[in-house]
Amino acid sequence: MPLLEVHDLTKRFGDLRVVDGISFSLERGEMLGLLGPNGAGKTTTIQMLLGLITPTSGTIRMFGMDLAEHRQQILQRVNFSSTYVSLPYSLTVRENLLVFGRLYGIRNLTRKVEETIDLLDLRAKANRPSKELSSGQLTRLHLAKALLNDPELLFLDEPTASLDPDVADRIRKLLLRVRAERQLSILFTTHNLREMEQLADRVVFLNQGHILATGTPRQIVERYSAADLEAVFLKVARGEVEED
Numbered sequence: 001m002p003l004l005e006v007h008d009l010t011k012r013f014g015d016l017r018v019v020d021g022i023s024f025s026l027e028r029g030e031m032l033g034l035l036g037p038n039g040a041g042k043t044t045t046i047q048m049l050l051g052l053i054t055p056t057s058g059t060i061r062m063f064g065m066d067l068a069e070h071r072q073q074i075l076q077r078v079n080f081s082s083t084y085v086s087l088p089y090s091l092t093v094r095e096n097l098l099v100f101g102r103l104y105g106i107r108n109l110t111r112k113v114e115e116t117i118d119l120l121d122l123r124a125k126a127n128r129p130s131k132e133l134s135s136g137q138l139t140r141l142h143l144a145k146a147l148l149n150d151p152e153l154l155f156l157d158e159p160t161a162s163l164d165p166d167v168a169d170r171i172r173k174l175l176l177r178v179r180a181e182r183q184l185s186i187l188f189t190t191h192n193l194r195e196m197e198q199l200a201d202r203v204v205f206l207n208q209g210h211i212l213a214t215g216t217p218r219q220i221v222e223r224y225s226a227a228d229l230e231a232v233f234l235k236v237a238r239g240e241v242e243e244d
Contacts, residue, residue: 001064003028003153003185004049009058011044018044020209021058026153029183031175033190033200033217035229037237040206042189046155049187050080062153076104081146082157083139089131093122093141096130097148104149112148120144120174136167143171147178156188160195168192172199193230203229207236 002025011019019041026032034042047053049060051071060067062074087096097116101109117126120140125133130141139159146154159175160168172195178184190196196203197217205213205220213220217229224241226232235241 002026003030003063004187005059005061006045006049007059007061009045009048009060010056011041011048011053012056018209019048019055022204022206022209022211024204024211024214026185026187028152028185029179030201031179031186031188031199033188033196033203034206035189035196035203035233036206036212037233039208041209042206043157045206046080046157046187046189050078050155051075076149077151078153078155079146079149079151080155080157081142081159083135083142083159083161084157085142087130087138087141087145090129092127092129093117093133093144094126096141097144100145101148106149116144116148119147119178135162136164136171139163139167139171143174150182151184153185153187156186158190159188160190160192168195175199193228193233197229205232205236207241212236212241 004026007023008021009019010021036042048055065074067074097113101113106112117123120143122140125137160171200217203217203220204211221228224232
């Protein structure tokens, strides 16, 4: 049974159909990339998967349960990270994690927070306010918050945005290591096409609310006779690809 199943998911805002009848699945331990130009429907899809907005129609199932009927049970087993979401800037790294850990109801919280600080290499900054952290350190803090409850399914919105190549590479390697160690399933978005090729087992390519293609990065590249995912992306963004 897939860990996540999305069937005929649609979201309208008035007359605007932002997500239009998409269906896909995510297997346990898989890294699935949501790819597409701005306005393709990626963020709206993630917001629906997190229960932040209600679909107009369609179904979302996680862990064999319907999200609409078992929202609390499902969300206890998932987490989310985005550098576009602000954390309390006056709190230290440790205080941020303790606050979120209490919200998550984590047992043995102090031990878990210290383990997560070490996992994300934040020990030297543990007592510093988050407002003093660099972009890379903030990204690691967001990931620490997201991994604190040992989620089975992790949603990541552009996890390496605005990071320099060295820090971004470290984050990617960390994600691959944690995924392997915990059999963690990850759904992520990124505009870094090389990153998508490096991380994604499969890609769901969205365009104007529709699924344009699904498959491994190599399958999508070959389908559109392109050199790489970036070339496919540019064709889509410039309107040079027609939907089936």
